[in-house]
Amino acid sequence: MIKINSLTKKFGKIPVLDNISLTVKKGDRIALIGQNGAGKTTLIRIILGQYLFNGELTVFDKNPRHHRVEILDRIGFVPQLPPPIQMNVGELVKFSASISRKSGIDAIYQKATELGLDIEKNVKKPFQKLSGGMKQKLLIALALAKQPDILIMDEPAANLDPQGRQAFFLQLIRSMENTTMLLSSHRVDEIINLINRIVEIDYGRVVQDEQIDRSHFADKMLKCQITLTQNHEAAIRMLNDWNFKNKNGGRKFEGGFIGAERLRFLTSISHFANHIQELNIS
Amino acid sequence: MNTFFQVSIADFRESFRAKWFLIYSLVFGGAVILLFVLGITESRVMGFTGLSRLLITYIQLCVAILPILILISTVRSVVGDRESNILEYFLSMPISLGAYFWGKIVSKFFLIFIPISTALLGAIVWGMVKSLSIPWYIAGYYALLLGTLSWCFLGLGMFISTLVKKQEWGLGLSILIWLVLLLFIDVILIGLMLQNQIQESVIVAVSMLNPIMVFRTGAVLLFDPELTSMGPASYVILDNMGYRGFLTFTILYPLSLGWLFSWLGFFRFKRGDLV
Numbered sequence: 139m140i141k142i143n144s145l146t147k148k149f150g151k152i153p154v155l156d157n158i159s160l161t162v163k164k165g166d167r168i169a170l171i172g173q174n175g176a177g178k179t180t181l182i183r184i185i186l187g188q189y190l191f192n193g194e195l196t197v198f199d200k201n202p203r204h205h206r207v208e209i210l211d212r213i214g215f216v217p218q219l220p221p222p223i224q225m226n227v228g229e230l231v232k233f234s235a236s237i238s239r240k241s242g243i244d245a246i247y248q249k250a251t252e253l254g255l256d257i258e259k260n261v262k263k264p265f266q267k268l269s270g271g272m273k274q275k276l277l278i279a280l281a282l283a284k285q286p287d288i289l290i291m292d293e294p295a296a297n298l299d300p301q302g303r304q305a306f307f308l309q310l311i312r313s314m315e316n317t318t319m320l321l322s323s324h325r326v327d328e329i330i331n332l333i334n335r336i337v338e339i340d341y342g343r344v345v346q347d348e349q350i351d352r353s354h355f356a357d358k359m360l361k362c363q364i365t366l367t368q369n370h371e372a373a374i375r376m377l378n379d380w381n382f383k384n385k386n387g388g389r390k391f392e393g394g395f396i397g398a399e400r401l402r403f404l405t406s407i408s409h410f411a412n413h414i415q416e417l418n419i420s
Numbered sequence: 421m422n423t424f425f426q427v428s429i430a431d432f433r434e435s436f437r438a439k440w441f442l443i444y445s446l447v448f449g450g451a452v453i454l455l456f457v458l459g460i461t462e463s464r465v466m467g468f469t470g471l472s473r474l475l476i477t478y479i480q481l482c483v484a485i486l487p488i489l490i491l492i493s494t495v496r497s498v499v500g501d502r503e504s505n506i507l508e509y510f511l512s513m514p515i516s517l518g519a520y521f522w523g524k525i526v527s528k529f530f531l532i533f534i535p536i537s538t539a540l541l542g543a544i545v546w547g548m549v550k551s552l553s554i555p556w557y558i559a560g561y562y563a564l565l566l567g568t569l570s571w572c573f574l575g576l577g578m579f580i581s582t583l584v585k586k587q588e589w590g591l592g593l594s595i596l597i598w599l600v601l602l603l604f605i606d607v608i609l610i611g612l613m614l615q616n617q618i619q620e621s622v623i624v625a626v627s628m629l630n631p632i633m634v635f636r637t638g639a640v641l642l643f644d645p646e647l648t649s650m651g652p653a654s655y656v657i658l659d660n661m662g663y664r665g666f667l668t669f670t671i672l673y674p675l676s677l678g679w680l681f682s683w684l685g686f687f688r689f690k691r692g693d694l695v
Contacts, residue, residue, distance in 0.1 A: 186512050188694040207423075207514045215512035221505045224434040233430050237423055237513045264437075277509075290512075 139164055139288055139318055140185060145193035147180055147342075154180045156342035157193070162288075167319040169329050172339035178322040179218065181339065182292050185320070186215060198287070211239050214281030216291040218322075220265075220273035227268070227276065228261040234280045241284045250279035289319045295328065307332065327405030350401070358397045364407070365390045365416035373410040380406070389415070423515050427523030435531050440493045445535040447489065451481050452539040456546060471547040472555045472643065478543065479562050479639040482536065486566070487573045487601070487632055491594035494528050494577030496587050498689060503587060508695045517690045525578055525682055532570045537563055558642050564671055569635045572674035575681030582688040601632045624656040631674045638670030 140162035147155040155177045162168060170178050183189045187202035187209065195202065197209045223230060235243045250257045255275040260268060268276065274294060281289060295307065307328055323329050326336065330350075338346035364382070366373055366389040374384075374391075380403065382393030395403050400419075407414065435441055452474075460474050498521075501507035510520065540563055547554055577594065584590040604627065612618050627633045637657065640649060645663055647654030657666055 183508070183695060188508065188511055190693055207516050210512060211514040213512070215509070217505060217509050217512070219505060221509045223506060223509075224437045225430065229430070229433060233426060234513070236426050237515060239514070 139166075139198060140320075141194070141196045141199075143194040145184070145191055145195055147177075147184060147189060147191045154342050155184070155191070155339075158339075158342070158344055160337065160344060160347070162318065162320065164287075164318055166335050167317070167333045168321065168335045168337050169326055169333040170320055170322040170337050170339065171324070171326055173324075176339045177342045178339055179292055182215075182290055182320065182322060185290065186210065186213065211284075212287040214284045214286030214289045216274070216277045216281050216289075216294045218293040220270070220277060223265045226262055226264050227257060230265050230276070231257060231261075231280070235283070238284045241280070245283035245285075246279050249282045250276060253279055255279065287318060289317050290321075291319070292322045293324065294321070295323075325405070327402050330399070330402040330405075359394050360397055360400060361392075361394050361420050362403075363390065363392050363416070363418040364414060366410075367413050367415045370410060370413040373407075373413050376406055376410065423519040424523045424526075427510075427515060427519050428527040431524045431527040432531060435527065441531060444489055444493060444532075447485065448482075448535045448539040449542070452478060452543050452546075456543075470552045471543065472558055474543055474547075475540070475555065475558055475562055476639070476643055478540070479565070480636075482566060482569070483632060483636045483639065484602075486536065486569060488595070488598045490532055490570060490573040491577045491580070491598060492591060493532070494574055495580050495584075495590040495594045497524055497528065497578060498581040498685075499584050499587050499590050500581075502695055505695075511694055517694070518686070521578075521686050521689055522682075525574060528578075529571060529574055532574060533567055536566050536570070540566070561642060561667070562639065565635060565638055568671050568674040568678070569631065571678035572631045572681075573678075575678035575685065579681040579685035579688070582685045601630050604630050605633050605636065621656050628657070628669075628673075631677055634670050634673055638667065641666060641670070 140160070142158055142160040145155055145158045146153055154175075158177075158181070170181065172178050180189065184191050184195060185197060185202060187206045190203070198212060200209055202209050225233065231243055231246050235241045235246060247257050253275040255272055257276070257279075260272070265273065265276070278291075278294065281291075319332070321329055321333060333350065335349050336346060337344060362382075364377065369389060377391045377393065380393055380395060382391040384390070385392055407417075455474050455477055460477055498507070501510070511517075540559060544554055544559055576597070580590050580593055580597075584593060612623050628637075637647070637650065641647060641663070644650075647658060650657075661669055
């Protein structure tokens with residue numbers, strides 16, 4: 139669906155993307171990870187035909203700059219920050235539905251409902267006046283209603299609080315099936331359930347490209363034992379969420395998870411690294 | 421074509437809610453009301469009184485403030501959308517660059533033209549209510565003149581908007597251009613004439629390249645057909661173009677300039693990084 143070969147993008151003399159090659163196939167759900175300034179947003183904007191570049195890039199076998207309308211009609215995009223659009227919600231929904239061939243007002247309402255947003259209640263509200271979470275849900279509903287062949291999301295939960303982020307991703311998982319997806323994020327743990335491939339960009343280069351579900355341990359059950367330094371409430375709550383059982387009422391916990399979840403598990407416990415005395419995964 | 425209209429309508433709605441539009445409308449609506457309140461229709465200048473006198477004053481006001489108001493309000497169009505990430509979002513939709521750019525220009529033109537023409541129309545209606553004689557010829561020509569001037573500075577504003585990377589630079593450049601154009605109406609040109617170093621016809625030609633000067637001279641021409649108020653410059657203008665020729669020029673020149681800047685802006689916009 140997307141073929142990138144020796145792609146370089148410079149701003150002035152500074153290369154932001156440096157000789158990148160990447161192929162995105164149908165069904166890939168990619169987490170595009172990397173630090174701030176790694177080049178994630180630049181890559182997304184190039185795919186959307188918004189930046190000029192050197193090298194080769196085709197989306198649906200076409201140049202995204204020369205066949206913008208055709209290509210963008212098949213791509214759903216959710217930006218990092220909701221833009222300060224002055225239109226009210228109803229107008230924005232109508233506008234989006236009228237611009238995209240496959241979108242429609244009913245489809246947008248349905249997708250928004252699936253994400254937990256009642257458009258009807260907010261139809262007269264200026265988009266600007268919605269809360270951060272509501273804005274993001276509406277933008278996702280607009281993108282999904284297009285029935286995109288590729289869904290691109292640039293840090294879609296960047297402006298949500300931690301609880302909001304969790305709820306948002308849970309709702310997103312429920313509302314999407316078999317969509318090819320490119321999801322830029324700082325935090326893999328949040329999106330791990332959405333993706334099947336990780337591409338890491340660092341200083342404008344692809345430094346990691348790995349299929350998650352094809353890994354050696356993906357379908358194996360892993361056994362884990364953790365000993366905490368003290369009875370840390372939040373850490374215990376997290377372990378309970380993972381169905382870990384406390385052993386003999388002490389600080390030792392036992393549980394398990396499937397291999398495909400190991401990255402998410404390790405990220406979860408990394409928040410409590412100071413409170414872990416012993417960790418054993420086998 | 422559908423996306424072009426959708427973009428125009430969306431941009432019209434967006435701008436209609438913006439504060440600049442409210443201020444802009446109040447300035448021109450308020451100017452006409454103020455002129456009535458001040459009793460300008462009762463005064464007489466060069467034989468003009470009543471509604472003609474008011475329209476002449478109104479058009480002189482427009483010479484001074486319309487260009488800068490248009491520049492300030494349009495110069496942020498592309499660069500402002502770019503800075504606020506609105507452009508990133510809208511251009512991720514299947515909207516052609518032409519539909520986006522020209523859709524915005526058309527909506528901005530109506531936004532600019534509606535308040536000034538409504539003020540003009542309001543003045544005429546008020547004149548009819550007050551049983552003043554209506555100078556239809558002057559009013560019609562002034563409406564046309566205001567339209568072409570708006571188009572000219574709208575094109576320039578959009579061009580600047582595609583040229584600069586920051587809104588502040590756009591605003592700075594707009595004010596600078598406006599000041600230069602204002603200075604080249606009188607101050608600098610009179611200085612050059614007094615020095616007698618440059619031929620008069622060259623100075624007049626330079627002034628006729630200035631769209632504000634063309635607008636101003638066109639406005640003067642209707643109530644002063646021999647341009648006596650302009651002194652010797654009138655010979656150069658009227659000898660070369662004639663009355664009707666110059667009237668046509670005052671319409672066609674700003675219109676062409678507006679198209680030229682709009683196209684330059686569009687080419688600049690579509691040839692570079694969009695966001």
